[in-house]
Amino acid sequence: MKPEKTKLENWICETEKIAVLTRPVLEDLQLSRLNSLLSSPAFRRGYYSNLPNRIESLSELSSLPFTTQEELSENSRRMAICSQADIKRIISDVTSGTTGPSKRVFYTETDIMHTIGFFAAGISEMCSNGDKVLIAMPQSGPSGLFELISAAVLRLGATPVACGVGKSFGEMADIMRSNRPDAFIGMPVPLFSLIRFMGSDFSVKRALISADSCPQSVETALVRALGTKLFPHYGSRETGLGGAVTCSAHSGMHIRENHIIAEIIAPDGFALPDGSQGELVITTIGLSAMPLIRYRTGDFCCIMPDACACGGVTKRLGAVFRDTNDEVSISSLDDALFSILQLVDYSIKKTDSGYEIFALHLGSENIAEEIRAAVLALYPNISFSVSSDLCLPERKPLYLGKRHIIS
Template sequence: MKRSNLDLWVRKTEGLPVLDRAAVEALQLAGLNALLERERARGGFYSGLPGGLASLSDLASLPFTTQADLAARGSGMVLVSQSEILRVLTETSGTTGPAKRVFYTPGDCENTVSFFAAGLSELVFPGSRTMVCMPFSGPYGLGELISAAVESLGASPIKTGVGKSCGELSDILRRERPDTYVGMPAPLLAMLKVCGRGTLRRALVSGDACSLSVEQGVEARLGTRLFPHYGSRETVFGGAVTCPAHEGMHLRENHMIAEIVDEEGNVLPRGEYGELVITTIGMAAMPLIRYRTGDYTRIFKEPCPCKSPLLRIDRVTRKGPGAEILKLDEALFGLDGLVDFHAKYAGSAVEILALTLAEPAQAEIEAAARRALPEVEVRVTARKCTRSDRPLYPGKRSLENAEAL
């Protein structure tokens, strides 16, 4: 099996003659110490940290950065002048608290385009046509960065965006004849169920958690393996991507150090599940040190069949209220006739609106939902999907009003 294309990208980007585990960790330690020096000189949020560490294991002695820190004191984490800031992304929490703001330089965005191109090169080829079903929000938005990566590979991006109706997607598939899809997982499965695969043969999914039932449903309809990707605003959208072995996602380790911790913050050994913590040593504008992502996964302890020395993370999930929607995704998207659903709390009950391919099998959907959430009352309303229907979630899927429980 050939090695991940990410290996060649890391070697070229970092000027390494050989890429092995020792080279990766030496690169990370040098990057971490350079970052700590910058932080002390800047005198900002992280100025109280030591100016350097003797080994990567010493990273565990540093305090965590939380999402609350990022929201309340994010401006103190910026290491460049305002004139060097290219883009600011704001994410609200849905509460009255302060919003998280993440800052990027042109170099941060260019590094992400380069990383995207390395990952996409496993499934996007010169002359191919890629359906980009991600938000297009202006220069250096996510859709724009993906499209730039596609173009750098000699392929053509079809800038579809998000929120298109079933009819619009069907027309795009017929008119543009894409062979590759990049977008969120659940909308891809819904599109394949309603519109058929057309000329689509390959897909990379990101932007939301992907349940096993969604992954299996997509692969059965495409006839090829899916390429999951993990990214977040804090990683400038690019964090880890699948190789042709399809056994986890290789981390972007030249720009990021990953740890897995338990609920008390203790670092867990490879192979154990916990919360993903990242230190973004390769980010210029707003590097984060030991940032608790709120995402749950594990780092594989076994080497990848592709022989890459880059560590891999497993499927990313959520805990707490965010886990409930994943339970429903797993249970409901495995039903062949279900296209999409939206779930919300109404008092202590969960109300589900489901779109189906044929006449609504409301009892079947309700039974599956009750098995997924046996501790709550479930009410289902189902109707047949039409050409005018759009995805029931514009972005990440969630069980709304979970705090009402």
């Protein structure tokens, strides 16, 4: 049976007042919106004042200069094109350890409402009226990520169940047992760890995963536990928090193309054809507070070369990952170590002599030896020390955000 067309395109048609969405219609919209942005007085007074005020085709976008993460950090306020009074939300993030300027991204009320609409479209792929949805995302006040997702869930007639981040495994298990949610929204490894901690006593059957990459071993285990495929989502502060989401065909994430133009580039900056892995570059034509031109995300993926089985016309991103160029890849470690059946979670720290791994497990006496064997197979010439402890209910996930090697 043919999958249902991505619900994202219903939202695009409704938002843009388009009767029938086709590739030419969508690309005409993108070019028109980009040129309106390039020629607007507010845009031309700010950081991008040296850009041309018009391009003749989307292919000419590649002639414009990139915006780097460092430039965003150093020029955030100059990149905003709205008044201070119109800014309803600011998200700040220090991008270079504990030093350097903070990367600040601004949003208007319109940006926030568009994000809720996009979230609702994506979430509707896996839940509907009457469902309960466990949300394991940060609760950071009005217009925070948890609050926007909750608003989208409520728009569908479903019930948001607050979990947040930073709770112990016992606390999360209690929330799961007392509320019996049908679906989950959050990072993949915390869901995997919670299910492994709880055993078979969980109710979630569908999951929209976001905010971190999903190792293949974790995806395989989650699909087996839930009985359904996952719904990956890609988003960042720079995309307005929502960027691309999976449809029922489960073959890539449909891009929010009414608001985002996506490119994939090689290390030398030249554009790559669809199907090629490279760095994702975004031009956010639909953001009214802080549109970015050719922003280098630092994320790596491809644009899927084939049409989606759902019949949608929006382009799709493949799996997204970070290329850290470290001697040890946490993605490779995740894939190998989470295949160990008694492992609930682990963290890794760089030391002067090598790396330290700390693991939480379900009671295996041999967990440290299994971990050593797995890392030795990957990195035979690097020193690792391994310690472990039983995952008691008061233990918490070892990462609150994206998984990384602790320095």
